[in-house]
Amino acid sequence: MTSPFDIPVGNFSGHERQEVWKLKHDPELTEVGPGTPCGEYLRRFWMPVAMTDQVGDLPYRIRILGEDLVLFREKKEGKLGLTHLHCCHRNMSLEFGIVEDGGIRCSYHGWKYGLDGTILETPCEPPASQVKKKACLGAYPVIEYKGLAFTYMGPAAQRPPFPVMDTFDEEGDELVPYLITSPCNWLQVMENAWDPFHVVYLHTLAVRSQFIDAFAEMPMIEFHESAAGDFYTNVRRVGDFVWIRVHDHMLPSFTQNGGHFPVPDRSRYFGRGGLTRWITPVDDTHTMVIAWRHFRDPEFNDDPRGLTDKSQVGFGKTDFYGQGPDRTYEQRQRDPGDYDAWVSQGPINVHARENLSFTDRGVAKVRRMLRNAIRALQNGVAPAQPSDHYTGVIPTYAGDTVLRIGPQEGRDDGALLKEISHDVARIYRSGDHLAGAERRAFIVKALQDYEAGWA
């Protein structure tokens, strides 16, 4: 006879596992403040820090890598300046400063700074004052492009060229920026992109198809190296088609995805991606996704069903599901998205509590690469830069290719898909010496020839 007080049967091990509450985050990969190993590593790269739409005629206070900064647009040429927040005289915040021609002026005693932090004027000081020469405000150079402000916060002498990707300015493509902040460490946002399997579950099987139904199929993943970083192929068999979806990854946080809402129901050659994205740490427990969404002319359309929406892309929002806190708690519980996944891992995810497995190959790989690069820098080895290998525009690969190659009699289809994914990766890379429309034509032709070879 059962009683309401019967104790459930099972191997309840909560008490044995209470050591999980004592485990700590991995500071080497997660802490980003000034002087930290990871922070110094991240500072060796150009990174976006704001949407320039947010900078009007007033100074704009931001926090990047644990540093409080002010971004402003000087009035003469409209150039952006980025300096430490506090005036180096008496520390009043320059968010209350006066934006002027060529710089910003503190409103307390009127010290004026140029874009590089040089003190231009100290109006309350006597003429003989030497303080202008002795003092200086910390500042970082800014590059503004298509609605984003990029900066470099590392040592001036080690500043790399700005890496210009082929996807920054493509024919028939409009870039629309967005920026969304998450209250968690940068690494868990970044790793999400190295994890192609969560697409199957979180975005498709968990509740509903948040993107496309075809994501329900478990992909075969192959990692490939390019001169500037990694890319990986998600290969899926869709009837008589082989769908190769390519994602770019360059350390520390640059990623580009495949098409946004593709439908793999016809041949498609070197279709390009819907998202060019960086992860910029605000501090150890806050992170910004700063990105461009690509909106392409019909000829290059990756959205045959019209599910994208330019008007939804901007400050704090974008046009695909689950990227921010823009939903009720109940809605987040009923239909969780990427934001809910990475934020709910905690302010800083504790890796020691995890059980990484087969599907986490990408996550394990990027942690390993990141750790190696951080340690190398500590040993004096400068991080690899995309520009180490390219003097001009850097070729990237993200996007979708769909080839009509049916299952082959007598061959294991998995082995076939793997072979094709490597062949396609090789074809993509074979155009690296070309650029723009010429490169596109070369790759498209090669893919068509390759597809024809299987007919």
Add this chain to the structure above:
Amino acid sequence: MTSPFDIPVGNFSGHERQEVWKLKHDPELTEVGPGTPCGEYLRRFWMPVAMTDQVGDLPYRIRILGEDLVLFREKKEGKLGLTHLHCCHRNMSLEFGIVEDGGIRCSYHGWKYGLDGTILETPCEPPASQVKKKACLGAYPVIEYKGLAFTYMGPAAQRPPFPVMDTFDEEGDELVPYLITSPCNWLQVMENAWDPFHVVYLHTLAVRSQFIDAFAEMPMIEFHESAAGDFYTNVRRVGDFVWIRVHDHMLPSFTQNGGHFPVPDRSRYFGRGGLTRWITPVDDTHTMVIAWRHFRDPEFNDDPRGLTDKSQVGFGKTDFYGQGPDRTYEQRQRDPGDYDAWVSQGPINVHARENLSFTDRGVAKVRRMLRNAIRALQNGVAPAQPSDHYTGVIPTYAGDTVLRIGPQEGRDDGALLKEISHDVARIYRSGDHLAGAERRAFIVKALQDYEAGWA
């Protein structure tokens, strides 16, 4: 001549007593996280953790003893599960998980857990994966009863039977649960119940009679031991009546009170209490009162004036004054209640600042008992459990007995009341071998005979 600048006369010792600001709380009795002495002690007992009404079709995030947990109702049999909050794969929070038949599934990569935390499915893993066998999620067993969910968070091998009290299922009694959270340490909420004298002041003389006028009379307190814990008698002379009000106390936090709004104006034999209550720590500085209010049929009524109100009892509220933050600050100042007393002692009360005195005998006693039990456990002595002494339902005593026994010529009335309180305690315990209506009849008869003996 006085001046407005005359310094007040007096022995102002604020500066000498500024050491109070340096004194610290007593971690041994107050800190409840995993691995703390008190936390380990508390984990050896079944305790309520939620009102089950709060658990719908979504997972319900809670925090108990410093651990973040998720409570859910699996869909097949409607059983409650309670696990660590973070999926043991990659730490996504299971508050965003999917409640299914027999368990809960993480929405990130689909790992499914049984009620005991066993991994049932890892759908993105290849068939040969061994991770299901190696990993496991921390989980605790749950018993659900009359609107409350109880769990045990201690070592599985030391799990005691669930202690079923006689008051859980009495004839003519309806139990209505409530739960109220206070932003302070558990001990100050618990001690309030061991302090019968605050009833005189806080609840009666301070501002107004919050319960009944008869509480204004200072009680005589006698402590008694039962096999399962302590109970104490508050004895008061009310004209020709002797009113014996009994409260149950079992470590660590179980208490039962006398009747809710009794009026001691006629004989009453073994009337039962209005409140069965536990104190469950959320963490070191937050605490839940989780309780059942008893609503009895007229035959057993402890509320002759109709002051109780079932409709006010529930999540975050109850039907008697001052138990939660449900009043303005001014109202709390003008008519403070229990909540204001225990919360305003601070996040963790600093015992070293106190001056315990006569009225704090109960407080001193429970701290001593608690400290001894905590230290005993650290020395390997398992805490006493109510079930050590009873194989079935455990007899308790809380409630009111009113006997018509006038002052006795030539006898000190205080000595008389003390004698009667011990006699009544003895009579109560003499029914321990019986249960239910049989026990009640036995005790009532014995009390009537005892009363008649004084006539």
Add this chain to the structure above:
Amino acid sequence: MTSPFDIPVGNFSGHERQEVWKLKHDPELTEVGPGTPCGEYLRRFWMPVAMTDQVGDLPYRIRILGEDLVLFREKKEGKLGLTHLHCCHRNMSLEFGIVEDGGIRCSYHGWKYGLDGTILETPCEPPASQVKKKACLGAYPVIEYKGLAFTYMGPAAQRPPFPVMDTFDEEGDELVPYLITSPCNWLQVMENAWDPFHVVYLHTLAVRSQFIDAFAEMPMIEFHESAAGDFYTNVRRVGDFVWIRVHDHMLPSFTQNGGHFPVPDRSRYFGRGGLTRWITPVDDTHTMVIAWRHFRDPEFNDDPRGLTDKSQVGFGKTDFYGQGPDRTYEQRQRDPGDYDAWVSQGPINVHARENLSFTDRGVAKVRRMLRNAIRALQNGVAPAQPSDHYTGVIPTYAGDTVLRIGPQEGRDDGALLKEISHDVARIYRSGDHLAGAERRAFIVKALQDYEAGWA
């Protein structure tokens, strides 16, 4: 050819200067809690702690120098009491206490305290209880005057007389109190008053003339010592007039300013100031300005344009710009005031990041004086008190004198202004042996004679 990706030219030194983020505040001058060197120093002075308008029939909880206190008005004579917040019995907060004749009573068990913290009653204790004699609540003496409550929180044996300034009760002057809290350390609020140059920039040139246009002229500053503290003269040439504006400073935080909206367009002799002000630390990162605004009869008017407004002066507000958070963030950015200057230096300003220069002589001076006084106290030397030198009312100097003294043929005007400022300071001090109307007449006459000597 320029490219959008051209890196800005300049000497960007942000990375080199990232050590600023590691620098720490100076605890010796900023930390004010019990037992800290600065806290002990500040406790040696009477200071205002509240506006008495805020104390009604309920206890009023405040925090001063890191101590939680309760201020109340006992009911018999209406005297103010100030005690430690927590009842010394069981630590319930006395903000929930009952204000009674001659004291306050804790509502938990009814312990009643006199104004000096003596325990007057312990109603739940038995008659023989000795606890009243053993225990005592920390309390501080209170003086109430013109809407402010002053206290002394240092050792009782070292309590100085209450320093009564001449400005507390002048003919034709009404004092209106105000109190505004800022979320930052006390020192940055205090230093603002030692910095006469921010008036030129922040209040005049930065955005608009917040006070009077004449502030745009850089003043010549001369520091002078009085028996009770310092005062300094801001001297400006205004056409044929020499305008001497005097500010009082007494450690630790007493300041009096010149007239509120003066117009230096005619002779004026020993005009008095618009503001008598103290800086009272709440804790290390919160600070109150507690002050009287002076509203004078037309004869003594310092506001010829009628810009002051008594109705705007009170709890959390005053009648001049930028003293509190009573503006939108955009308004604060477009027209920052004193509040924005001192708050935005950070919770505790980091002196090690500053570059003090010529204009910071006052700031440097007060830090030096403060540090010396703090260290002297640690070496057993009691702080100087205004009352060391005066048995009665203490003469102060703040206000404006305007003399018709044109530039002198063949003399450097700067040297002239300096000479005049010292002469005026000497004349002011020469009346120190007099008081009230007699002193005023004496100084006015001497100034008139002095002015006439230049004609």
